[in-house]
Amino acid sequence: NRMKRAKARHKPCSLKELEVTISELGLGYNSDETVLFRYCSGTCDSAVRNYDISLKHVRSMRKIRKEKVRARPCCRPLSYDDDVSFLDTGNRYYTVNEVSAKECGCV
Amino acid sequence: MARAGLLGLLLALGRVFQAWAGLSPPATLDGHGWQSPVDCARANELCAAEPGCSSSFRTLRQCLAGRDHNTLLGNKECRLALEVLQGSALHGCRCRRRMKKELSCLQIYWSLHLGLAGGAEFYEASPYEPISSPLSDAFRLASIVSGTDSAAASRSNPCLDAAKACNLSNDCKKLRSNYISTCNKEVSATEHCNRRKCRKALRHFFDRVPSAYSYRLLFCPCKNQACAERRRQTIVPDCSYQEREKPNCLTLRSHCRAETFCRSRLADFHTNCQTFLTSCSRDNYQACLDSYTGLIGLDLTPNYVDASFSNPVISPWCSCQGSGNMEEECEKFLKDFTENACLRNAIQAFGNGTDLTFSRKAPPQPLLTLPPAIGRASALPYSVNDSSLVDNTSVSITCTSRQESGAQVNQSKEQSLCSSEKSLTTALMPEQKTLVETKGSGNQLSFTGTVSAVLFLLVKMAM
Numbered sequence: 272n273r274m275k276r277a278k279a280r281h282k283p284c285s286l287k288e289l290e291v292t293i294s295e296l297g298l299g300y301n302s303d304e305t306v307l308f309r310y311c312s313g314t315c316d317s318a319v320r321n322y323d324i325s326l327k328h329v330r331s332m333r334k335i336r337k338e339k340v341r342a343r344p345c346c347r348p349l350s351y352d353d354d355v356s357f358l359d360t361g362n363r364y365y366t367v368n369e370v371s372a373k374e375c376g377c378v
Numbered sequence: 379m380a381r382a383g384l385l386g387l388l389l390a391l392g393r394v395f396q397a398w399a400g401l402s403p404p405a406t407l408d409g410h411g412w413q414s415p416v417d418c419a420r421a422n423e424l425c426a427a428e429p430g431c432s433s434s435f436r437t438l439r440q441c442l443a444g445r446d447h448n449t450l451l452g453n454k455e456c457r458l459a460l461e462v463l464q465g466s467a468l469h470g471c472r473c474r475r476r477m478k479k480e481l482s483c484l485q486i487y488w489s490l491h492l493g494l495a496g497g498a499e500f501y502e503a504s505p506y507e508p509i510s511s512p513l514s515d516a517f518r519l520a521s522i523v524s525g526t527d528s529a530a531a532s533r534s535n536p537c538l539d540a541a542k543a544c545n546l547s548n549d550c551k552k553l554r555s556n557y558i559s560t561c562n563k564e565v566s567a568t569e570h571c572n573r574r575k576c577r578k579a580l581r582h583f584f585d586r587v588p589s590a591y592s593y594r595l596l597f598c599p600c601k602n603q604a605c606a607e608r609r610r611q612t613i614v615p616d617c618s619y620q621e622r623e624k625p626n627c628l629t630l631r632s633h634c635r636a637e638t639f640c641r642s643r644l645a646d647f648h649t650n651c652q653t654f655l656t657s658c659s660r661d662n663y664q665a666c667l668d669s670y671t672g673l674i675g676l677d678l679t680p681n682y683v684d685a686s687f688s689n690p691v692i693s694p695w696c697s698c699q700g701s702g703n704m705e706e707e708c709e710k711f712l713k714d715f716t717e718n719a720c721l722r723n724a725i726q727a728f729g730n731g732t733d734l735t736f737s738r739k740a741p742p743q744p745l746l747t748l749p750p751a752i753g754r755a756s757a758l759p760y761s762v763n764d765s766s767l768v769d770n771t772s773v774s775i776t777c778t779s780r781q782e783s784g785a786q787v788n789q790s791k792e793q794s795l796c797s798s799e800k801s802l803t804t805a806l807m808p809e810q811k812t813l814v815e816t817k818g819s820g821n822q823l824s825f826t827g828t829v830s831a832v833l834f835l836l837v838k839m840a841m
Contacts, residue, residue: 290546303535305542306551355551356558358541362607364614366559 284313284346286375293357298367302359309352311375315344318377348372418471418486418505419479425468434462439489463490472507473642475672476585484642500707504649505642508665534601536729537608540594550591553583561614571617580618581675593667599729600687607685613674619681619695627696628708634677643672648714651721658720666724680715690725691716 288309293302327342329335352371358364416424425431441456451457463469468490473483487505544550557579565572584592596613600606613619634640650669652659658666673680678694693715698708715721 290542303538304545305538306545353552354555354559355545356555356562357545358608358611362611364558364562364611366555366562 281316282313283317284311284315284375284377286310286372287312293359296370298370300357300359300365300367301361302357302365304357306355306357307371309371309373311346311348311372313346313375315346315377318344320344344377346375347378349374349376349378416467416471417473417477417483417507418468418490419473419477419483421467421471422482422486425463425466428466430462431466431468434459434466435468435489438463442489442492473505474507475668481638484638488638488641500710501648501652502641502645504646504669506646508650508662535605535608537595537598537600537605537612540591540598541608543594544587544591547591550587553587554595557583558614561617573617576614576617577675577679579675580613580679584671584674589668589671592671593728596671597667597725597728599726600690603685603687606682606687606690609690610682610685613679613681615681618675619679621695624695624697624699626700626708627694627698627712628701628704630678630694630696631711637677640673640676640678643669643676644678647673651714651718651724653718653720658724663724663727666720667728670721670724683716690722692718692721 286309288307290305291308293300293304293306296306296308323342323344326335326340330340330342350373351369352373354366354368355370356364356366422435425435437455437459441453441459468486471487471490473480473487477483484505491503491505544554557576560579561571561576563572564570596609598605598609600609631644634644647669650658650662650665654661670680673694680692680694683691683693693712696712698705698712701708
């Protein structure tokens with residue numbers, strides 16, 4: 272079971288989806304309409320570049336101390352899904368953009 | 379013995395006649411049969427290849443330009459052109475919704491049709507080919523989609539379920555969002571939206587999105603006001619429907635008739651959503667809902683007038699105030715929307731169809747078993763295939779289900795609908811149906827009627 276969990280955590284960066292209501296998105300809108308929320312999840316181990324190795328090394332030599340740096344690629348949306356329109360509980364229509372991912376990548 | 383033999387022979391002969399009437403080529407159906415030969419765009423190509431036909435069509439189009447029907451018939455040249463065209467492929471041609479070159483097809487249809495009829499009738503025949511399979515995609519798919527919804531909470535609002543189903547489909551979500559954002563976009567301080575663009579986006583949505591999604595949004599069956607309000611809001615009525623002033627319905631109709639698309643869709647609505655007893659004249663709920671949906675985004679855009687869930691009323695944005703001596707005609711026109719039993723039952727049947735579990739709990743009980751000879755099959759030879767499914771099940775489901783949920787529904791009205799169905803179907807005879815049928819199929823039906831009458835007399839004489 273632990274092996275399973277470990278494996279799941281090491282899946283490469285990819286697009287996942289979840290059905291959520293508009294209210295659950297936490298954008299301040301109140302609507303029971305369900306939408307498909309697509310997000311990026313997974314590791315980026317194979318996308319490590321010389322930049323990351325070098326940055327990590329330079330940091331470990333304490334040459335970089337005060338700045339915040341990230342020496343690992345990140346699984347993030349490369350592009351976003353189309354706009355989503357919905358009717359809220361007060362019967363007003365709203366349209367929101369860039370809520371859901373369309374394509375993921377290690378950047 | 380001999381008498382019985384003769385009787386059998388005559389009856390058999392009758393069957394043959396009826397079968398023959400049902401299978402007769404479309405040309406004899408005056409273009410009203412369910413098998414239409416060629417579409418008008420193709421017919422026009424065929425006509426263009428023939429010198430006689432193409433010159434006649436040119437002449438007719440010139441005749442129609444700026445002249446009324448009577449002066450057209452007064453002109454010998456015009457009359458002659460019309461006669462030539464009646465023998466061509468153009469006669470009886472139809473168009474299909476969403477076909478390539480739909481507009482030009484419709485224009486060709488109307489140029490010939492207006493030459494024949496003059497365009498002053500209350501009801502015009504639909505330029506569209508009839509939809510032959512009533513329980514097609516929308517009804518079936520809707521049931522499948524709704525079957526996957528298991529949450530009891532969401533069951534209380536089928537319109538919310540419909541929105542969910544649309545949001546989970548990429549295409550539906552995209553096109554829905556497209557019309558909502560277009561219709562909801564404020565243009566300036568004085569103009570709160572661009573109505574023209576909004577209606578165009580709506581037409582795009584209903585043209586492109588499978589009816590399994592769009593029907594669910596438009597015709598979701600509601601049992602509370604929140605649901606009914608969501609249903610009313612489907613087409614963003616603030617922009618696409620309502621206006622500051624309510625025009626007169628006949629003014630609105632003449633605007634509509636001046637425009638090819640609107641005229642065609644209105645004629646299609648009148649053809650497919652005509653009430654016959656408590657059902658539809660063509661016995662095809664799907665066709666009625668299709669025609670209704672076809673009007674959305676045009677001058678006569680219809681919608682629910684309020685958020686009533688027990689007694690939903692549908693109307694275009696118009697009234698009969700200021701009709702003068704046309705009051706009666708105006709009321710008649712408006713009532714085809716507001717008090718249309720066919721449309722109402724079609725919407726209800728769709729709502730019941732989406733709820734599979736419900737219709738299973740109440741197995742359809744045929745209200746009446748008619749002997750085949752006077753059943754609808756023989757009364758309407760061309761729709762035997764169309765109606766067999768809807769006819770015997772949906773109507774009775776609607777009826778029983780409404781009685782079951784009678785606590786919430788206006789009971790007296792609904793029950794009278796059911797009982798009138800019962801009492802009237804008994805009296806249904808081919809001849810009577812003929813009276814209510816549209817002109818074209820009337821020819822054929824009255825023929826069937828005459829044959830039956832003649833046979834009846836013969837049988838009497840033989841006795």
